[in-house]
Amino acid sequence: xxxxxxxxxxxxxxxxxxxxxxxxxxxxxxxxxxxxxxxxxxxxxxxxxxxxxxxxxxxxxxxxxxxxxxxxxxxxxxxxxxxxxxxxxxxxxxxxxxxxxxxxxxxxxxxxxxxxxxxxxxxxxxxxxxxxxxxxxxxxxxxxxxxxxxxxxxxxxxxxxxxxxxxxxxxxxxxxxxxxxxxxxxxxxxxxxxxxxxxxxxxxxxxxxxxxxxxxxxxxxxxxxxxxxxxxxxxxxxxxxxxxxxxxxxxxxxxxxxxxxxxxxxxxxxxxxxxxxxxxxxxxxxxxxxxxxxxxxxxxxxxxxx
Amino acid sequence: xxxxxxxxxxxxxxxxxxxxxxxxxxxxxxxxxxxxxxxxxxxxxxxxxxxxxxxxxxxxxxxxxxxxxxxxxxxxxxxxxxxxxxxxxxxxxxxxxxxxxxxxxxxxxxxxxxxxxxxxxxxxxxxxxxxxxxxxxxxxxxxxxxxxxxxxxxxxxxxxxxxxxxxxxxxxxxxxxxxxxxxxxxxxxxxxxxxxxxxxxxxxxxxxxxxxxxxxxxxxxxxxxxxxxxxxxxxxxxxxxxxxxxxxxxxxxxxxxxxxxxxxxxxxxxxxxxxxxxxxxxxxxxxxxxxxxxxxxxxxxxx
Numbered sequence: 001x002x003x004x005x006x007x008x009x010x011x012x013x014x015x016x017x018x019x020x021x022x023x024x025x026x027x028x029x030x031x032x033x034x035x036x037x038x039x040x041x042x043x044x045x046x047x048x049x050x051x052x053x054x055x056x057x058x059x060x061x062x063x064x065x066x067x068x069x070x071x072x073x074x075x076x077x078x079x080x081x082x083x084x085x086x087x088x089x090x091x092x093x094x095x096x097x098x099x100x101x102x103x104x105x106x107x108x109x110x111x112x113x114x115x116x117x118x119x120x121x122x123x124x125x126x127x128x129x130x131x132x133x134x135x136x137x138x139x140x141x142x143x144x145x146x147x148x149x150x151x152x153x154x155x156x157x158x159x160x161x162x163x164x165x166x167x168x169x170x171x172x173x174x175x176x177x178x179x180x181x182x183x184x185x186x187x188x189x190x191x192x193x194x195x196x197x198x199x200x201x202x203x204x205x206x207x208x209x210x211x212x213x214x215x216x217x218x219x220x221x222x223x224x225x226x227x228x229x230x231x232x233x234x235x236x237x238x239x240x241x242x243x244x245x246x247x248x249x250x251x252x253x254x255x256x257x258x259x260x261x262x263x264x265x266x267x268x269x270x271x272x273x274x275x276x277x278x279x280x281x282x283x284x285x286x287x288x289x290x291x292x293x294x295x296x297x298x299x300x301x302x303x304x305x306x
Numbered sequence: 307x308x309x310x311x312x313x314x315x316x317x318x319x320x321x322x323x324x325x326x327x328x329x330x331x332x333x334x335x336x337x338x339x340x341x342x343x344x345x346x347x348x349x350x351x352x353x354x355x356x357x358x359x360x361x362x363x364x365x366x367x368x369x370x371x372x373x374x375x376x377x378x379x380x381x382x383x384x385x386x387x388x389x390x391x392x393x394x395x396x397x398x399x400x401x402x403x404x405x406x407x408x409x410x411x412x413x414x415x416x417x418x419x420x421x422x423x424x425x426x427x428x429x430x431x432x433x434x435x436x437x438x439x440x441x442x443x444x445x446x447x448x449x450x451x452x453x454x455x456x457x458x459x460x461x462x463x464x465x466x467x468x469x470x471x472x473x474x475x476x477x478x479x480x481x482x483x484x485x486x487x488x489x490x491x492x493x494x495x496x497x498x499x500x501x502x503x504x505x506x507x508x509x510x511x512x513x514x515x516x517x518x519x520x521x522x523x524x525x526x527x528x529x530x531x532x533x534x535x536x537x538x539x540x541x542x543x544x545x546x547x548x549x550x551x552x553x554x555x556x557x558x559x560x561x562x563x564x565x566x567x568x569x570x571x572x573x574x575x576x577x578x579x580x581x582x583x584x585x586x587x588x589x590x591x592x593x594x595x596x597x598x599x600x601x602x603x604x605x606x607x608x609x
Binding site: 014027061177179198200231245248 | 343345346347349351352359360361362364365368369370371372374375376378379380399402403404405406407423424427431432433436439440516520522523524559560561562563564
């Protein structure tokens with residue numbers, strides 16, 4: 001067997017990226033950003049509220065955290081649902097104790113099923129961001145374009161109606177996008193996506209329906225990655241977030257304001273034996289000088305002004 | 307398929323010629339940042355999928371791109387701080403996509419060696435002519451962009467054919483990083499010319515530690531320091547080689563860079579008589595000049 005001729009042809013071997021989602025740029029070569037009150041590190045906390053249907057389809061794959069055993073997988077269904085009642089309650093309490101605000105990524109089916117959650121988020125003044133319809137509805141390359149457009153519309157219309165928030169941010173289920181997701185997001189009034197993990201600062205993306213922004217929402221410092229995938233301890237999670245803060249703080253002197261993205265999953269970090277470590281982390285962060293706690297849209301609006 | 311490609315002979319770790327690196331150093335230490343480009347929609351190789359998800363795999367593709375956009379600079383600044391030059395394991399197409407990164411490395415007198423054209427194009431199922439095309443493209447592109455005559459090779463994503471090692475010798479490469487059988491260089495059995503295996507320390511490759519062993523940044527620092535201590539001790543008998551193979555998309559994150567810095571701080575605090583901080587090419591050249599013949603004799607005597 002030998003490879004086809006096209007395997008050694010490189011039609012996109014040219015300056016910049018091999019796609020048009022965004023332009024190539026080096027983080028450290030960009031103009032300096034200055035945060036309000038000369039803060040050095042914007043601390044952006046986000047958490048996700050997700051509904052995993054018991055009959056979760058694998059179209060084209062199951063979102064991480066989804067059903068594992070043969071039907072009915074009540075084990076994973078209920079441990080995930082635990083996040084939407086007990087886990088999130090602990091995280092809210094912890095945030096409130098330290099006077100911190102956050103962005104809440106919510107499946108629209110969670111908003112429909114549990115209106116209490118939306119009321120709580122609104123009472124806290126947390127920002128709601130779109131998170132698809134539910135964890136069984138993945139956006140992926142090659143999916144029917146109309147179907148994707150309908151999913152995004154359904155998600156955003158539902159969230160906007162129930163929450164009365166503008167809903168300007170988006171985080172796709174499983175951080176999975178099709179070739180057209182950004183276009184549909186832009187045409188549905190979305191200003192930023194959390195799906196791209198390639199930067200430490202917001203950057204502008206291109207789409208046929210206008211610009212949106214990619215917010216720094218890395219997969220490597222997520223509680224899911226560190227605790228579930230890498231099997232590290234709560235203390236090791238906290239230590240790594242602290243190290244990230246320190247690094248970003250130090251380099252902000254030369255390069256301007258930075259964003260520390262703390263990404264939490266209520267059924268992971270909101271567990272009884274983990275929450276005290278989150279409490280310690282928030283306390284530590286509140287004791288840092290020049291930290292600015294903000295929501296995604298507040299950070300983006302500040303960047304857009306500069 | 308064969309049981310063994312017989313690329314090298316067995317060579318007992320004891321009783322080898324007593325290698326001493328410049329200044330009598332016992333460990334030759336080099337750092338190999340892989341600077342890679344992962345295509346978002348590459349053609350399919352029948353033996354390996356480029357992405358676990360349907361294209362575009364936004365999650366993984368963007369996580370790889372992080373290295374070039376954000377992590378590289380951070381990693382480079384730590385290396386600058388400790389005066390360590392890199393030996394770049396380069397996806398050759400990156401010369402076209404991101405010339406800024408090439409220029410920064412060139413200005414710092416870093417070495418470039420070939421890591422294939424893209425990290426999403428694998429050598430599996432290539433015929434000889436196709437593999438030659440990869441090597442010729444690499445040699446020409448690096449020479450044009452940097453003025454360097456290519457000396458080293460690490461197959462893209464560690465994908466090989468039965469011919470890879472022979473072809474490298476034929477194209478006058480000095481060393482390959484593809485073989486992990488030893489902690490010192492070894493003359494290889496090639497059909498034409500000469501080639502040595504260069505220890506690449508795959509076990510402390512940041513990707514192996516972070517993604518296979520699921521290590522923390524502090525554990526990574528400790529592993530590197532422990533490996534260095536052991537190779538320094540053994541280097542008293544016969545000089546050893548230690549590499550730190552890196553990927554800016556792994557080591558270059560704000561929560562991880564301090565682990566790498568801690569390790570570099572430790573290694574560079576040793577004297578010139580202990581450690582020779584160098585590049586892959588310089589190790590290879592020194593080895594050919596001073597030890598290749600003696601080592602070859604030692605190997606032949608055992609086989």
